[in-house]
Amino acid sequence: MLFSTYLTPLIGSLGEMMAQTSAFFTSQAGQVSIVIGVFLLTIVAFIADKVRSDIVALSSLALLLVTNVLTPSEALAGFSNSAVVMMIGLFIVGGAVFQTGLAKIISGRLLRLAGNSELKLFFLVMLVTATVAAFVSNTGTVALLLPIILAMAKTSGTSPTKLMMPLAFASSMGGILTLIGTPPNLIVDNYLREHNKPGFEFFDFLPIGLICLAVGLLLLYPLCRFCLGKKARDNEESGDDTTLAALLHEYHINDLVFRLQPKAGDHTLERRSVGELDIRHKYGVTILEVRRANRSVFSTNIQEAVTIETVFQPNDTLYVLGEKANVQKFAQDYGLTVFEDEEREGKGKLDFYEIGLAEVLISPESAMINRPLRKANFKERFGVNVLAIKRQGKYIFDDVLDSNVKNGDMLLVHGAWKGIESMAKKNREWIVIGSPQKDAENVALDHKAPLAAFIMVAMVLCMVFADQIGVKPVACVIIAGLLMVLTRCIRSVDAAYKMIGWEGIVLIAAMMPMSTALSKTGISKWIAETLIISLGSYGPIVAMAGVYLVTSVLSTFISNSATAILVAPIAWMAAEGLGVSPTPFMMTAAVAASACFATPICTPPNAMVMNAGHYNFMDYVKVGVPLQVIMGIVAILTIPLFFPF
Numbered sequence: 323m324l325f326s327t328y329l330t331p332l333i334g335s336l337g338e339m340m341a342q343t344s345a346f347f348t349s350q351a352g353q354v355s356i357v358i359g360v361f362l363l364t365i366v367a368f369i370a371d372k373v374r375s376d377i378v379a380l381s382s383l384a385l386l387l388v389t390n391v392l393t394p395s396e397a398l399a400g401f402s403n404s405a406v407v408m409m410i411g412l413f414i415v416g417g418a419v420f421q422t423g424l425a426k427i428i429s430g431r432l433l434r435l436a437g438n439s440e441l442k443l444f445f446l447v448m449l450v451t452a453t454v455a456a457f458v459s460n461t462g463t464v465a466l467l468l469p470i471i472l473a474m475a476k477t478s479g480t481s482p483t484k485l486m487m488p489l490a491f492a493s494s495m496g497g498i499l500t501l502i503g504t505p506p507n508l509i510v511d512n513y514l515r516e517h518n519k520p521g522f523e524f525f526d527f528l529p530i531g532l533i534c535l536a537v538g539l540l541l542l543y544p545l546c547r548f549c550l551g552k553k554a555r556d557n558e559e560s561g562d563d564t565t566l567a568a569l570l571h572e573y574h575i576n577d578l579v580f581r582l583q584p585k586a587g588d589h590t591l592e593r594r595s596v597g598e599l600d601i602r603h604k605y606g607v608t609i610l611e612v613r614r615a616n617r618s619v620f621s622t623n624i625q626e627a628v629t630i631e632t633v634f635q636p637n638d639t640l641y642v643l644g645e646k647a648n649v650q651k652f653a654q655d656y657g658l659t660v661f662e663d664e665e666r667e668g669k670g671k672l673d674f675y676e677i678g679l680a681e682v683l684i685s686p687e688s689a690m691i692n693r694p695l696r697k698a699n700f701k702e703r704f705g706v707n708v709l710a711i712k713r714q715g716k717y718i719f720d721d722v723l724d725s726n727v728k729n730g731d732m733l734l735v736h737g738a739w740k741g742i743e744s745m746a747k748k749n750r751e752w753i754v755i756g757s758p759q760k761d762a763e764n765v766a767l768d769h770k771a772p773l774a775a776f777i778m779v780a781m782v783l784c785m786v787f788a789d790q791i792g793v794k795p796v797a798c799v800i801i802a803g804l805l806m807v808l809t810r811c812i813r814s815v816d817a818a819y820k821m822i823g824w825e826g827i828v829l830i831a832a833m834m835p836m837s838t839a840l841s842k843t844g845i846s847k848w849i850a851e852t853l854i855i856s857l858g859s860y861g862p863i864v865a866m867a868g869v870y871l872v873t874s875v876l877s878t879f880i881s882n883s884a885t886a887i888l889v890a891p892i893a894w895m896a897a898e899g900l901g902v903s904p905t906p907f908m909m910t911a912a913v914a915a916s917a918c919f920a921t922p923i924c925t926p927p928n929a930m931v932m933n934a935g936h937y938n939f940m941d942y943v944k945v946g947v948p949l950q951v952i953m954g955i956v957a958i959l960t961i962p963l964f965f966p967f
Contacts, residue, residue: 350843353391357839360385361888364836365876368884376825379832379884391839400834404796405505405512409830410822411799412502415778416458417821418806421813422767422774440480444543447471447485448492452535455496456503457778459823463493464927486935487945488542490927495538497916499531500524501785501795505830506886506915510908513837513890519904524786524795529964530913530957537953542945549944569679570672573710573717573734579610579672580649582640582658590656591638597630605652606720607644608707610736611677614638625677627705627738641672643709680742681712681755682733688751695733696723704745706737767811774811777802826883833884841891853896862902862967866910867958869893873914874954878924882915889915902967909965913957919946 360382367378387397400406435446447467455463471489475482497504501511501524511521570576584591591599602608612626614635626632640658642649653660672679684690690698700706711718711725712732718725733752735742746754781802785795803818805811812818839845853868869892877885893911897904918924921942928942935941 353389354843354845356389356391357386357843357845361836361840361845374825375884376828376832379829383832383835386835386839391843392835396838396842397835399838400831403512403831403834404794405508406827406831406834408502408508408796408799409505410827411796411803413459413822413827414803414806414812414818415781415799417818418774418811419458419778421817421821422771422811424771424774424778427771440484441543443475443480444485444488444546445539448488448495448535448539448542451489451492452496452499455493456499456531457782460493460497460504460925460927463496464490464931483935483937484546486931487546487937487941488538490925490931491538491542491919491946491949492535493927494916494918494925495531495535498534498913499528501527502799503527503531504912504916505826505883506912509830509883509886510890510893510912513894514904514908517894517904522905522909524782524788527909527912530909530961533956533960534913534917534953537956538949541949541952545945545949549941549948569681569734573712575643575672575709575734578643578645578719580642580644580646581661582642582649582653583661584637585657585659591634591658592636594634595630596628596632596634601652605644606648607642607652608709610641610643610672610707610709612638612640625673627677627741629701629705643707677737678739678742679734679736680745682735682745683753683755684727684729684731684733685750685752686729688727688729690727690751691729692726694724695727698727700735700745704737704741706735706741706745708733709736710734767813770809770811773809774806777805777809777811830883830887833887837887837891840888841895849892849895851895851899853892862897862900862906863958863962865896865900866907866961867954869896869907870910870914870954870958873911874918874950877915877918878920882918882925886911886915903965906961906965906967909961910958913961914954917950917953917957919950921946 364378364382367373367381368375373381383397386392387394435442451463451467454467467489471482471485475485494504497507501507501522507522507527515521570579596609609628612628612632612634614626614637642652644652650660652658695708695711700708708722709719710733711722712734713728713730732755735745742754745752781798784791784793784798784801788795788798807815807818812821849872853865853872857864857868869889872892873885873889876888889911890908893907894904897907919928919942921928931937
């Protein structure tokens with residue numbers, strides 16, 4: 323009785339309320355409300371920066387999916403989008419350019435042209451950064467060039483404050499130069515193609531990009547000089563030099579390294595093994611590595627670590643460690659010529675492509691203490707040689723294997739990176755200083771630099787002439803990425819995956835459906851119509867200025883990729899409503915999304931240089947806002963000259 327009297331009407335009311343709610347959410351007004359709500363929440367979350375951007379994007383995607391604004395196929399379409407796939411490939415190609423040291427070689431040589439002139443250094447920083455950023459991500463470009471430019475600023479006596487902001491801004495300007503320079507370019511190109519319009523060619527962005535770069539060159543120098551004032555040159559960067567070359571210097575190993583090559587017709591090592599010859603015991607000489615001709619482009623293995631089973635082949639080049647007299651005696655007995663190589667630009671006489679170097683600290687609990695080092699069997703267990711012992715600030719080179727190990731000894735070991743990594747995992751009796759895996763990944767495969775350059779140039783040419791050769795740009799990038807991995811311009815497949823900026827990829831793929839939702843619910847059309855009604859009577863240039871303003875404001879607070887995704891349908895509909903070509907409007911959206919300088923949070927490069935340049939938030943406002951406004955005016959006036967309405 324009680325149930326029927328009170329609960330039945332209540333359940334009926336709840337059911338009716340749920341039905342009404344469901345009807346509202348499935349109605350046009352309900353869906354518009356949902357999309358606006360999700361859009362605003364997403365913007366707020368991006369600005370607050372309390373949650374990773376990819377998680378924010380995935381959360382907005384999930385909300386649009388569960389509220390039935392988007393179908394599953396619409397919600398997941400971004401993950402199969404050709405622009406997203408192309409960006410993955412470009413991360414790998416760009417990673418190979420860094421891994422082989424190609425970008426560092428090119429930029430380093432160009433930057434030397436500046437000498438000690440502050441003005442020359444400024445222009446070279448801008449030009450080199452923009453050139454590299456035209457083909458590689460702006461974040462990667464700044465990461466690569468920042469230490470180089472800091473070193474040059476120190477050498478020339480120029481304050482880093484005058485160079486760090488130009489470095490960040492030039493990386494954004496360089497992204498405007500080519501189709502692949504920055505994600506917004508690819509996003510608007512993809513939007514045009516999806517709507518059956520001709521996309522942009524590889525160098526279609528170049529004229530506008532060059533004009534923007536010219537504006538930057540003309541304005542940034544006086545802006546940085548006068549707006550930033552006389553900021554303190556503060557705190558010369560210092561730190562421990564822990565590079566592998568520094569270890570060679572610290573232990574004075576370079577003086578004991580020699581390169582041996584066989585004399586013509588007098589090579590008695592051939593077909594004999596290291597164990598058979600017992601060279602270390604007889605001569606006091608350690609064979610560090612063997613170099614053999616590498617006839618395959620699908621390998622980086624030009625170095626070979628030496629074990630007792632190693633058999634010498636004709637024309638082998640040996641790198642050995644020992645006193646000069648001992649090395650000469652060994653060479654004389656086996657028909658070898660001794661070469662005393664010079665150090666190469668601070669790299670030392672050894673390379674570390676496949677063979678590494680590490681310090682190993684003996685722990686107090688080690689069973690090795692007070693026993694000869696030979697008992698540890700490092701060579702047999704891990705394939706590494708102990709080159710020297712550091713004990714109480716002194717270095718021991720002679721008869722290291724017969725020396726008794728002491729508590730606190732530091733051993734310098736040399737061998738295959740995999741062997742050193744294995745040592746690092748067995749850390750009860752010793753501690754391997756640093757991270758061998760990271761050290762290996764940081765070694766530039768500079769012998770592969772010419773090959774990486776060839777693949778990258780071939781990729782660019784294929785993209786430039788994609789229509790003529792009948793190959794899609796995305797295919798060119800995929801093939802280039804695969805070739806970089808297969809030819810070992812990247813150390814391993816695992817390293818290639820690590821080079822992909824997955825947060826950025828997921829962000830873009832998850833935000834693309836937001837653009838679909840804005841179009842599907844008519845919000846993009848309403849914004850475009852508002853722009854047309856408000857500004858259309860003044861002509862398409864003024865409407866285009868409205869698109870630029872909307873894009874510029876959004877990109878100040880959220881990523882340029884997300885901004886381009888959101889603004890692309892607005893730009894399209896604004897052009898469609900005015901009955902003009904959408905191409906200049908899409909170009910405007912791409913340029914406005916990339917040319918963002920007003921805050922340290924609007925692009926990763928801006929944030930990366932903040933500490934190095936000793937900037938605060940208002941420094942970006944003082945320099946970035948005038949630059950952004952003037953560049954916007956110039957872009958709006960020049961884009962229609964190259965892309966008519």
